[in-house]
Amino acid sequence: MKSSKTLELIIQILCISLALLILFPIFYAVSVSFMEHREVLSKTPHLLPKNPTTGNYVTAFTRTTLGRYMLNSFLIAAVTSFFRLLFAAMAAYSFAFFEFRGKKILFALAMTTLMIPPDVLIVSNYATISKLGLINTYTGICSIFLVSAANLFLVRQYFLSFASSIRDAAQIDGCGSFRFFTEILLPISKPILVTVFISSFVNVWNQYLWPLLVTNRNEMRTIQVGITMLKDRESSIFGPVMAGVTIALIPTVLVFIVFQRKIVSGMMSGAVKE
Amino acid sequence: MKPRKLLSLFFAFVLLLSLAACQKENQAKPNTEPPKAQTDTQKPAEQPAPTPTPAPTEVVEISFWHSMDGVFAEIVNQQVTTFNDTIGKEKGIKVTPVFQNWPGTEALTAAMSTDDVKNMPDVIQLYSESVNLIQNYERTVWAEDYLAKGNSAFQKSDLIPNAVANYTINERMIGLPYTLSSLMLYYNQDYFKQIGMETAPKTIAEMAEIMPKLVEKTDAEFGLNVRVQLYELENWIATQGSDGSWFGNNNSGRSGAMTELAADKDGSLEKFLGEWQKVVDSGVYKATRDSINDEFAAGMHAMVIMSSSRIPTIKNLVGDAFQWNIAPIPTVSASDIGGCTPSGSGLFMLNRGEEKQTNAAWEFMQFMVSPEAQAMWLSGTGYIPVNTKTKELDAYKAAVAEDSRLQIPYETSLKSSTKMVQSFCPNSGTVDGVIKEAMIAFGNGEADKDKTYQAIVEGAAKAFEEYYRANPLK
Numbered sequence: 001m002k003s004s005k006t007l008e009l010i011i012q013i014l015c016i017s018l019a020l021l022i023l024f025p026i027f028y029a030v031s032v033s034f035m036e037h038r039e040v041l042s043k044t045p046h047l048l049p050k051n052p053t054t055g056n057y058v059t060a061f062t063r064t065t066l067g068r069y070m071l072n073s074f075l076i077a078a079v080t081s082f083f084r085l086l087f088a089a090m091a092a093y094s095f096a097f098f099e100f101r102g103k104k105i106l107f108a109l110a111m112t113t114l115m116i117p118p119d120v121l122i123v124s125n126y127a128t129i130s131k132l133g134l135i136n137t138y139t140g141i142c143s144i145f146l147v148s149a150a151n152l153f154l155v156r157q158y159f160l161s162f163a164s165s166i167r168d169a170a171q172i173d174g175c176g177s178f179r180f181f182t183e184i185l186l187p188i189s190k191p192i193l194v195t196v197f198i199s200s201f202v203n204v205w206n207q208y209l210w211p212l213l214v215t216n217r218n219e220m221r222t223i224q225v226g227i228t229m230l231k232d233r234e235s236s237i238f239g240p241v242m243a244g245v246t247i248a249l250i251p252t253v254l255v256f257i258v259f260q261r262k263i264v265s266g267m268m269s270g271a272v273k274e
Numbered sequence: 275m276k277p278r279k280l281l282s283l284f285f286a287f288v289l290l291l292s293l294a295a296c297q298k299e300n301q302a303k304p305n306t307e308p309p310k311a312q313t314d315t316q317k318p319a320e321q322p323a324p325t326p327t328p329a330p331t332e333v334v335e336i337s338f339w340h341s342m343d344g345v346f347a348e349i350v351n352q353q354v355t356t357f358n359d360t361i362g363k364e365k366g367i368k369v370t371p372v373f374q375n376w377p378g379t380e381a382l383t384a385a386m387s388t389d390d391v392k393n394m395p396d397v398i399q400l401y402s403e404s405v406n407l408i409q410n411y412e413r414t415v416w417a418e419d420y421l422a423k424g425n426s427a428f429q430k431s432d433l434i435p436n437a438v439a440n441y442t443i444n445e446r447m448i449g450l451p452y453t454l455s456s457l458m459l460y461y462n463q464d465y466f467k468q469i470g471m472e473t474a475p476k477t478i479a480e481m482a483e484i485m486p487k488l489v490e491k492t493d494a495e496f497g498l499n500v501r502v503q504l505y506e507l508e509n510w511i512a513t514q515g516s517d518g519s520w521f522g523n524n525n526s527g528r529s530g531a532m533t534e535l536a537a538d539k540d541g542s543l544e545k546f547l548g549e550w551q552k553v554v555d556s557g558v559y560k561a562t563r564d565s566i567n568d569e570f571a572a573g574m575h576a577m578v579i580m581s582s583s584r585i586p587t588i589k590n591l592v593g594d595a596f597q598w599n600i601a602p603i604p605t606v607s608a609s610d611i612g613g614c615t616p617s618g619s620g621l622f623m624l625n626r627g628e629e630k631q632t633n634a635a636w637e638f639m640q641f642m643v644s645p646e647a648q649a650m651w652l653s654g655t656g657y658i659p660v661n662t663k664t665k666e667l668d669a670y671k672a673a674v675a676e677d678s679r680l681q682i683p684y685e686t687s688l689k690s691s692t693k694m695v696q697s698f699c700p701n702s703g704t705v706d707g708v709i710k711e712a713m714i715a716f717g718n719g720e721a722d723k724d725k726t727y728q729a730i731v732e733g734a735a736k737a738f739e740e741y742y743r744a745n746p747l748k
Contacts, residue, residue: 037590063348127388135393213381216337216372216393228375232344240344 026249033057033242040238056239057247060230063240066247068219069226073205074251075138076222080145081200088151088196089189093181095152096159097167107156113149119209126213140214141222145204151196158192159185194259202252223248334634335368336396341378341619342453345654353650357641367634369397379404386411391626396635399452401619402440402696406527408622409443409698410748415623418446420636427640428661437616437660439692443528449622450643453651454658455583456614456683456690457509459604463597465492465576474577474601478510481577481604482552488576489558497556499570500579501563502713504706505617507730508696510546511537512615514606518693527698531747533738538731542606547716547723549606554717561717567591570598579603581617582683585656589677600679602686613690614683618657649673658684701741708733 028047032040033056035049060066094100095107125144134140162185170180186193211222227244231237342350354371362368374381378399385394391413400408408414420426430438430447437451459481461474469491475481485497500506511521519542524530537543553559560575570578571591585600592598605612621642623635641647645667648659652673664670665684674681699705712729715721721729 063344123384123387126384126390130385130388130390130393135390209380212375213384216339216374216381216395217370218372221373225373225375229343229347229373232346237344 029242029249030246032238033246035239037237037239056243059240060243060247064226064229064244065218066223066226066244069221069223070247070251072138072220073223073248076141076145076207076211077201077204079138080142080204081197083142083146084148084151084200085193085197087147088155089186089193090181091152092155092159093185095156096162097164097177110149110152114153118144122209122213125210129214135214136217136220138220141211141220144210145207148200148203151200154196155189155192158189198255198259201255205248205252331366333366333368334630335370336631336634336638337372337394338369338397338399338638339372339374339378339382339395340399341374341376342399343373343376346453347373349650349653349655353642353647356647356650357638361637361641365634365637367637369638377401377404379407383407386413394624394626396624396626396631397638398622398624399619400449400622402617403699403702405441405448405620405622406698406700406702408624409448411624413625414448415625415632415635416446416448417441417450417623417639418448421447428643428663432663433643433660434616434658434662434687435692436613436687436690436694437618439528440616440695441620443698449620450639451616451618451660452621452642453583453618454660454687455581455617455656456658456687457506457579457603457617458582458600458614458683458686459577459579459602460570460584460588460598460600461577462492462494462570462573462575463599465494465573465596468492474599475604477608478546478549478604478606479552482549482556485553485556485558485576492576493573494576495558496560496575497558498553498577498579499560499563499566499575501561501710502550502717503710504699504702505615505696506579507543507546507709507713509603509615510606511542512694513603513612514542514545514610516609516611518611518613518691520693520697522697522699525693526695528695532698532700533742533747535731535734538727543730544727546606547727550716551723554719559717561714571595581656582658583618583656585677585679585683586654587656600682602682611691613694614686615690615694615696616687617696652680656680656683658687662688700745701737704737704740705734708737 031046031048034052034054035046036051036053036055039046039050091110095103121144129135129140129143132140134143166184167180170184175184206224207222208224208228212225215221215225223244227241227248230240230244338354340347340350350371354369358368372395378401381393382395382398384390386407394413421430433451434454437454438447441447441449441451459474465488466472466474469484469487471484475484481498488494488497508521512518519540520526520536522532523534523536523539524532526532526536535543554561566575566578566580567584567587568591569575571588573596582600588598602612602614621639623632623639625632643661645659645661645664648661648664649667649669651657651659652669659665659670709730712721712726712733715729716723716726
């Protein structure tokens with residue numbers, strides 16, 4: 001009994017140490033965002049600001065239109081995540097519950113898209129978006145993120161964990177495919193749907209190159225592009241950049257805090273096919 | 275509180291924050307629109323009626339892509355605002371600045387490869403290494419074509435000669451120099467005094483000779499810190515001889531495509547490495563670069579070599595801690611001409627199909643190289659005004675009176691030979707990497723002079739071969 005408690009204590013200490021190690025750069029970034037320039041570069045490094053200042057945040061908001069960039073990023077991340085979820089759930093439903101010719105090939109084709117580096121397609125994607133007249137539009141930015149094979153795979157694996165007898169029973173009771181999907185399957189799949197939504201939100205929120213390419217108007221830029229405007233190539237003024245990074249972190253961190261339990265549950269459930 | 279409620283609250287907060295920030299921006303942002311005419315009721319009765327200025331019937335909107343961040347971006351916006359409020363208002367031109375992250379070519383490459391004229395800039399800021407990208411592009415409008423008309427607001431002779439040469443190909447200017455800086459030797463004057471030196475070393479050999487003394491008799495950990503890459507090496511090649519030397523063939527890409535190094539043929543590369551051996555042998559040379567600004571400011575290095583654009587940064591970091599100054603980089607031989615190659619960027623025009631837009635772009639380009647616009651660089655940046663007439667302005671005199679060091683890179687650039695240009699090196703990123711790797715190994719004593727020479731020559735040749743295999747010469 002005593003040894004198991006000691007083991008548990010060691011594991012807890014290890015977990016906390018690991019968490020602190022991972023969180024340290026984030027804590028330090030937040031701390032630097034409140035430091036004056038000289039303090040950041042002082043010979044003896046300061047972990048916490050001696051005289052906290054909000055000057056870096058003022059610089060971040062006055063040097064760029066950070067608020068507008070956040071709004072853009074938020075809209076893009078929310079809309080694309082919603083559509084990714086919708087398309088992933090619908091496709092996963094058909095791959096998990098229906099039998100049709102070419103099912104395996106179609107699924108394999110979808111999975112092969114995971115092996116193509118997105119940067120390879122960037123110019124052809126740009127050409128398409130440009131020809132459609134979607135440069136400098138939210139639709140243009142969102143278009144290439146609307147479907148994700150990784151999300152499809154995750155949801156399909158989760159759906160496969162359902163016994164087909166549930167669907168059979170629903171059908172016997174007169175429940176059609178669409179009703180089963182919307183009223184039974186989706187409500188009981190909340191953990192995986194939340195997981196997909198959050199992972200997608202974070203992924204799109206952090207996109208940099210594509211939004212930079214398809215926007216050339218300041219009011220259409222996203223937060224990740226905005227942060228690069230805060231840096232200074234000729235010097236080491238980290239304060240405003242760290243302030244920008246801290247502001248950009250807030251939505252993703254909050255979303256993680258709010259949905260943490262559901263994400264874990266979703267990951268575990270989708271991991272194993274029963 | 276339930277997660278859903280928390281999320282709703284968070285979304286509401288983000289939206290409020292965004293809207294508040296947008297509103298604040300609208301209040302804080304300098305007005306780039308021409309001021310609206312006052313109505314009769316708003317006009318004070320006692321003021322004489324203003325002379326009516328014929329308002330342009332049509333406003334030509336042009337887009338200017340730049341890659342300036344931080345304080346540099348603020349100055350760019352200030353320049354654009356001044357143009358829009360003055361010449362732009364008078365001639366009916368409105369310029370919209372658009373930030374593109376350094377080097378500013380990602381979006382341009384995408385637009386060029388799809389001939390997306392609608393989403394191209396009219397004017398773009400590019401660095402020397404990116405000139406290859408637009409040199410043979412059909413939509414590039416050569417500055418020389420407008421200069422040849424003879425009615426420009428400036429003459430070529432108004433600009434710093436080697437900055438003009440930097441953007442001249444086959445005797446024709448492709449663009450205009452916009453930002454200019456030069457490689458300089460920064461030295462700690464307090465340390466120099468402690469070893470009885472008053473002035474900066476003139477040659478690499480002199481520099482290598484004092485380095486051990488500086489470390490021995492002062493608090494410096496290293497005598498010199500510089501990471502030699504393409505830019506630094508080009509400077510030491512270009513400043514050799516009585517009138518400068520070419521780094522690459524075809525006058526470093528000015529009279530044809532640069533297809534190979536020239537520095538290995540005329541012996542300038544070998545000569546440099548021979549002298550640099552003395553720096554390496556001093557045992558107090560740091561070949562890598564970490565936080566060079568901060569390390570120099572902390573007194574770790576007696577000398578550092580870096581761009582003049584860092585003068586304000588060093589000034590802020592050092593404060594009153596010690597006296598420091600800058601000087602032209604030490605030459606390879608005492609008989610070398612010395613000077614510097616122009617670093618920085620130029621402005622280039624693209625033809626988006628309408629002549630009125632290229633004409634408007636040229637008006638804007640002329641303003642950006644004017645003494646007034648160039649003087650704006652003096653507030654907070656170490657950029658050298660490209661227009662020599664800036665020197666006559668009070669702003670320049672005041673800036674130099676406040677910090678005389680700003681004059682050194684200006685004078686050095688002004689005296690530099692027109693042979694001292696940055697090469698239009700194909701695959702410059704790869705060549706830069708080759709040189710950096712070889713010179714760090716040399717500096718750390720992991721490779722001797724011959725091995726370093728071989729690594730640079732062979733590495734560059736391979737990079738050129740790869741480039742021209744993918745982009746054959748026409």
